[in-house]
Each structure stands twice: as C-alpha cells, then as structure tokens.
Amino acid sequence: MKVGVIGCGFFAQNHLAAWQAIEEINLVAVCDQQKKLAEAAKTQFKAQQAYDKAEEMLANEDLDFVDIVTTPASHRCLVELAARYKKHVICQKPLAPTIEDAKAMVNTCQLAEVNLMVHENFRWQGIIQKAKQIINSGTIGDPFLAQISFRTGYNVYPNQPYLAGEERLVLYDMGTHIFDLVRFYMGEVSSLYAQTHQVNPNIQGEDAATVLLHHPKGTSVAAMNYVSEVEHDEFIQIPIRIEGSHGSLEIRRDYQLNVVSNKKLSSHYVPPTNYSWGSSLGGAIMESVVNIQRHWVECLNTNSEPHTSGADNLKTLALVFGSYESAEKNIVYHIQ
Ligand SMILES: NC(=O)c1ccc[n+]([C@@H]2O[C@H](COP(=O)([O-])OP(=O)(O)OC[C@H]3O[C@@H](n4cnc5c(N)ncnc54)[C@H](O)[C@@H]3O)[C@@H](O)[C@H]2O)c1
Known part of the structure; x- marks a missing residue:
C-alpha cells in the first residue's frame, strides 16, 4: 500500500517510523509546508519524494491513502483535499476545532466513499x-x-x-x-x-x-x-x-x-x-502508534470500518x- 504523509513535525516522527516497520507499506511521499522538514523525513525514512504542497503530492503520486499529522487548524482542508482525490485518509486528533467542521469532514468522506480514521492511539x-x-x-x-x-x-x-x-x-x-x-x-x-x-x-x-x-x-x-x-x-x-x-x-x-x-x-x-528506533515519548506511545497503523492496514485489507472512524x-x-x-x-x- 502506498502512503503519503502530510506534516513532518514533532509527532510525525512516530508515524513515519511506524510506517517503516509495517511490511505492506511503501512510504511513497512525505510533505511539509516547511520543505526542509519534508526533505529531512525523506532522507531519514527513505521516502521516494518530498513535497511542500499537499495538492502537488496528491496530483503527482498514485497513493492508496494519506496520513495527516499536522496541527488541527489545517485538518479540515487537508481531509477534504484527500477526499477530492478519492484517497482514504487518516487524520491526527483533535479531528477539528469545532464539531461543525468535524461533521462536515465525516460527511465529505462518506460522500467521496473514502475511509476516514482518527489516529486515536x-x-x-x-x-x-x-x-x-x-x-x-x-x-x-x-x-x-x-x-x-x-x-x-x-x-x-x-x-x-x-x-x-x-x-x-x-x-x-x-x-x-x-x-x-x-x-x-x-x-x-x-x-x-x-x-x-x-x-x-x-x-x-x-x-x-x-x-x-x-x-x-x-x-x-x-x-x-x-x-x-x-x-x-x-x-x-x-x-x-x-x-x-x-x-x-x-x-x-x-x-x-x-x-x-x-x-x-x-x-x-x-x-x-x-x-529499536524508540520514541522521545516512550515505548507505550511507539507501540500504540504501530498498533493503530496496523489496524488501519487491516481495515483497508478487509474493507472494514476502523474502531476510531x-x-x-x-x-x-x-x-x-x-x-x-x-x-x-x-x-x-x-x-x-
Ligand atoms: N497522539 C499523540 O500522542 C500526539 C502527540 C503529539 C501530537 N499529536 C497530534 O499530532 C498533530 C501534529 O502535532 P505536532 O506536535 O507534530 O505539530 P508540529 O507543529 O510539530 O508539526 C506539524 C507540521 O505540519 C506542517 N503543516 C501544517 N500545515 C500544513 C499543510 N497545510 N501542508 C503541509 N504541512 C503542513 C507544519 O509545517 C509542521 O511541520 C496534532 O494534531 C497533535 O494534536 C498527537
């Protein structure tokens, strides 16, 4: 499965290391509006491409899903962008700053027939x-x-x-x-x-x-x-x-x-x-991140709804x- 990760800041380091640990996953692209963070993630986690614009990544790459690890204010526009490109999408918590935004995101993904999982690790x-x-x-x-x-x-x-x-x-x-x-x-x-x-x-x-x-x-x-x-x-x-x-x-x-x-x-x-790679936040966090990302892969493989959809x-x-x-x-x- 081909993934593109959007946001390469503090917590994304855990997502990226976990994707590397999951055999079915091919980390095709990473994106951060701060290009140097995307380039650093590309090198460290052996991604194929680095982008500073999410839309460019979605237009250029043939992805199975995107993983959004940006801060909440950007979640809605990025989830809706992924849905427009018909990509399944994981989004970090908190899903959105208001319940209205969150409902709109869920609705957009349902209409686009893409899965949305909140990364509740x-x-x-x-x-x-x-x-x-x-x-x-x-x-x-x-x-x-x-x-x-x-x-x-x-x-x-x-x-x-x-x-x-x-x-x-x-x-x-x-x-x-x-x-x-x-x-x-x-x-x-x-x-x-x-x-x-x-x-x-x-x-x-x-x-x-x-x-x-x-x-x-x-x-x-x-x-x-x-x-x-x-x-x-x-x-x-x-x-x-x-x-x-x-x-x-x-x-x-x-x-x-x-x-x-x-x-x-x-x-x-x-x-x-x-x-082996550890996490600055400790083993329990790393384990939970690997486990939820494995759960997501299993849900896509079996066409089932993630627990924290x-x-x-x-x-x-x-x-x-x-x-x-x-x-x-x-x-x-x-x-x-
Ligand atoms: N589950 C946990 O234990 C845990 C722990 C920490 C943070 N988080 C969550 O992770 C998310 C990210 O937090 P963080 O601390 O890593 O933030 P961060 O600021 O360190 O990283 C976010 C990155 O996203 C990039 N970004 C923002 N908007 C973008 C856009 N439109 N396109 C491309 N890149 C964009 C920023 O440049 C930044 O590098 C938050 O939702 C936070 O709540 C979860």
Whole structure:
C-alpha cells in the first residue's frame, strides 16, 4: 500500500517510523509546508519524494491513502483535499476545532466513499487492550465506575510550543484521548459535568480539567492536567481503575495490571513492545502508534470500518466540546 504523509513535525516522527516497520507499506511521499522538514523525513525514512504542497503530492503520486499529522487548524482542508482525490485518509486528533467542521469532514468522506480514521492511539497500548479483554471476559462483572487520569508535570511546551497559545488546551489536546478511553471501557455518555482551571500563568488555555461522566449503567471520572508535581510522574502511562459487580482492575505505574475477581488478586506485567528506533515519548506511545497503523492496514485489507472512524470520533469530540460548555456555564451538559 502506498502512503503519503502530510506534516513532518514533532509527532510525525512516530508515524513515519511506524510506517517503516509495517511490511505492506511503501512510504511513497512525505510533505511539509516547511520543505526542509519534508526533505529531512525523506532522507531519514527513505521516502521516494518530498513535497511542500499537499495538492502537488496528491496530483503527482498514485497513493492508496494519506496520513495527516499536522496541527488541527489545517485538518479540515487537508481531509477534504484527500477526499477530492478519492484517497482514504487518516487524520491526527483533535479531528477539528469545532464539531461543525468535524461533521462536515465525516460527511465529505462518506460522500467521496473514502475511509476516514482518527489516529486515536492511546487505546492501542498493549496494557489498555489487555484490560479491555479482561472486562470483556466478564472477570470483574459489569463495570459501574471508571477513573481515568492523565496528570503530569512533564513539560509539553518545548516539543509542542503551539500548545502554549491554545485558548482551549488540555480538554482539547488530551481530553480527546481520555474521552476515547472512557467510551472504550464504559460505553456512551448521557451527560457530564466539567470543571477547568488555568494553573500555569504563562499559557493561554486551561491546563487542568476534571469531568464527571454519566453512562446508562455507570459513572466515569476523567482528570487531566499538564501541571501535577508528584512523586512518581507517570507520563505517558495512564492510570486507570475500573470497578465492576464482581471485582476491579487497576493499571498502575511500571506497566502493572492488577485484577481482583471474586476477592482474588492476580497481577500482570504488561510492558510495551520495544521497537529499536524508540520514541522521545516512550515505548507505550511507539507501540500504540504501530498498533493503530496496523489496524488501519487491516481495515483497508478487509474493507472494514476502523474502531476510531471519523463517525465514531464525533462522539468523543461531543464530550470535549460539551465539557467546555459545562465548565463555562457551570451546568450539567446533556449529550444529544
Ligand atoms: N497522539 C499523540 O500522542 C500526539 C502527540 C503529539 C501530537 N499529536 C497530534 O499530532 C498533530 C501534529 O502535532 P505536532 O506536535 O507534530 O505539530 P508540529 O507543529 O510539530 O508539526 C506539524 C507540521 O505540519 C506542517 N503543516 C501544517 N500545515 C500544513 C499543510 N497545510 N501542508 C503541509 N504541512 C503542513 C507544519 O509545517 C509542521 O511541520 C496534532 O494534531 C497533535 O494534536 C498527537
């Protein structure tokens, strides 16, 4: 399968390394409006061509799909460009700055009969998948409570300086991942209540948020921030605890997954697969990126819908934008 990657900045390095690791993939072209980044990616990841204009790449190359790893403001026009050229398309999260943009993108891809997947990689970490298998097996009974958090003092701004200028920060940038996990484990949400804070005075947006989400048969508590100073900073692992009618499970630091079922404890060590090239963000990120990109290839091969298709991701984005409305108006937000 021939892929063209658009955006060769910070996070694209992980996508590009993962494409190199997947045998079926031929990295035909890379594109970045900063030509030197496209040229560097071409050399490092052995692509055949480098471009600084996405439309030129699409017009010149015979691609099976494109992979968009640019910042969100450009996502809509690039996804719609890919659809015009009848190319299947992967797009990074957050899919779009507004729900209207996101819906339009999903609609355009449906009309063009191309697949759209949002690159929601967190659920593809091995330990997160293992926890899901345990829940599906019925070991802890019916889940009624999930606590999912991403609270870190890791300095995100040197790698992603644009985040400091975002008026909507942690719910938009990280909430997309965390709400995807909430839906992955606990199903759809009927209403939510959110509170946000700006702790770091040198940025524009909220850098701490706590959200209480109601499901038909349970509750989730999602907490996220970019400011916690704690003894063990767990970046980029995600502490998760899920309680059910017959037990509970907990993802702890150092890839420890503890399961209590009918009062008996079992402990599992589920470290990420280590890839030789590594990632500045750690093995769990690399593993999740390879896994989601393999999932995409399998979906194209079997003509099936990706788990985090554009249509699916609209439900995650509804929680992000709903949380902002809840926090701004101090109301319980009901999901339509
Ligand atoms: N899943 C994760 O863990 C994770 C982590 C970091 C970033 N991200 C996401 O990845 C995306 C990219 O973030 P980043 O930090 O790599 O940003 P970045 O600014 O480092 O890289 C984006 C690149 O896209 C290029 N670009 C922008 N518009 C373009 C266009 N129209 N045509 C061609 N090139 C264009 C820019 O020149 C830049 O080099 C964001 O959506 C971000 O949320 C995901």
